[in-house]
Amino acid sequence: MFIVILSAEHPKLAKAEVQSLFPFASFSKNLAFVSTSKHIPRLASAKAAYKLLFKTTVSNLNKSVAAYNWQQHYKKSFSVTYLDPKQRISKEKQLAAIIHSSLRNPNVSLTNPTTQFTFIQNKNTVYATIPLKIPNPNYATRFPHKQPGFKPISLKPRLARLLVNLTGSTTSIYDPMCGIGGFLIEAGLMKLDVKGNDINKHAITATKKNLAKYKIKATLTNADAFSLKRKHPYLITDIPYGRNTAPVSKEFINNVLNHIATTVTKRAVIILPSTAKYSLPKKLALEGNFTYYIHKSLSKRILIVRIK
Numbered sequence: 001m002f003i004v005i006l007s008a009e010h011p012k013l014a015k016a017e018v019q020s021l022f023p024f025a026s027f028s029k030n031l032a033f034v035s036t037s038k039h040i041p042r043l044a045s046a047k048a049a050y051k052l053l054f055k056t057t058v059s060n061l062n063k064s065v066a067a068y069n070w071q072q073h074y075k076k077s078f079s080v081t082y083l084d085p086k087q088r089i090s091k092e093k094q095l096a097a098i099i100h101s102s103l104r105n106p107n108v109s110l111t112n113p114t115t116q117f118t119f120i121q122n123k124n125t126v127y128a129t130i131p132l133k134i135p136n137p138n139y140a141t142r143f144p145h146k147q148p149g150f151k152p153i154s155l156k157p158r159l160a161r162l163l164v165n166l167t168g169s170t171t172s173i174y175d176p177m178c179g180i181g182g183f184l185i186e187a188g189l190m191k192l193d194v195k196g197n198d199i200n201k202h203a204i205t206a207t208k209k210n211l212a213k214y215k216i217k218a219t220l221t222n223a224d225a226f227s228l229k230r231k232h233p234y235l236i237t238d239i240p241y242g243r244n245t246a247p248v249s250k251e252f253i254n255n256v257l258n259h260i261a262t263t264v265t266k267r268a269v270i271i272l273p274s275t276a277k278y279s280l281p282k283k284l285a286l287e288g289n290f291t292y293y294i295h296k297s298l299s300k301r302i303l304i305v306r307i308k
């Protein structure tokens with residue numbers, strides 16, 4: 001069992017992201033409980049993740065810690081972290097002393113421990129864990145304005161990654177209106193097979209440059225998306241919102257939704273201006289509907305749809 005601490009920025013989207021990749025996840029407050037660590041490094045809303053060693057209650061904590069075999073995880077040095085700000089220092093000292101007395105030749109290192117035993121308190125339950133090492137996702141280095149092909153149409157990389165994950169795809173992704181490739185970059189970095197299309201040839205040139213920067217191979221086409229009939233299991237798209245954020249027509253949005261209903265075989269994520277009107281085709285089941293604030297004149301609606 002693994003525990004993920006979720007970002008508090010948008011709790012509903014964070015939960016939906018986890019559920020899309022871990023259908024059997026359970027949740028309590030900002031903690032997600034999942035049975036495998038496989039997709040954890042992908043999660044845009046994960047603040048930290050841990051392998052569960054055992055769980056106990058607050059009142060049984062000292063007894064459970066004394067009974068546990070810590071030696072099996074200990075390497076060169078250790079430290080203890082207790083994630084409950086109110087009790088941190090006293091509990092850490094107390095638990096470190098118990099663990100220390102159970103180890104052979106123990107070394108404590110507060111600055112660079114090889115094993116950082118971490119206790120997470122959630123209500124009356126305490127989880128004894130070891131942190132997972134997750135590679136730094138380096139979102140700041142991928143902001144749209146830092147890309148070689150830049151147009152101010154792309155969402156920030158952490159949000160783009162979260163939205164790709166909402167499709168639940170572990171195989172491939174298609175963006176029929178890929179712009180400068182914000183979703184394709186994140187999907188490619190997560191080792192999904194990426195396919196994109198845009199009606200604007202300059203957008204495709206920019207996407208090629210941006211993907212080349214990350215050595216991501218993609219299939220790209222330059223066509224009106226509605227003329228393409230090829231089927232795709234998973235689709236994501238952020239539809240154009242018009243010049244100076246002028247409202248995009250209901251007819252255009254319905255064309256996108258009908259296109260999804262006829263070309264997608266599993267799941268799709270569609271991002272619209274939050275005020276946009278639309279009618280969902282009968283073939284699409286709505287699995288999620290969120291509002292995300294971008295700036296004071298633009299909020300986005302995020303729809304997750306499944307093909308019935």
Ligand SMILES: C[S@@+](CC[C@H](N)C(=O)[O-])C[C@H]1O[C@@H](n2cnc3c(N)ncnc32)[C@H](O)[C@@H]1O
Binds near residue numbers: 153241
């Ligand atoms: C909001 S931008 C997409 C931004 C993209 N997610 C990114 O990260 O850069 C919408 C894109 O839709 C494209 N577009 C508009 N109508 C289209 C159509 N009928 N077929 C294909 N692309 C279209 C525009 O050229 C524009 O690049």
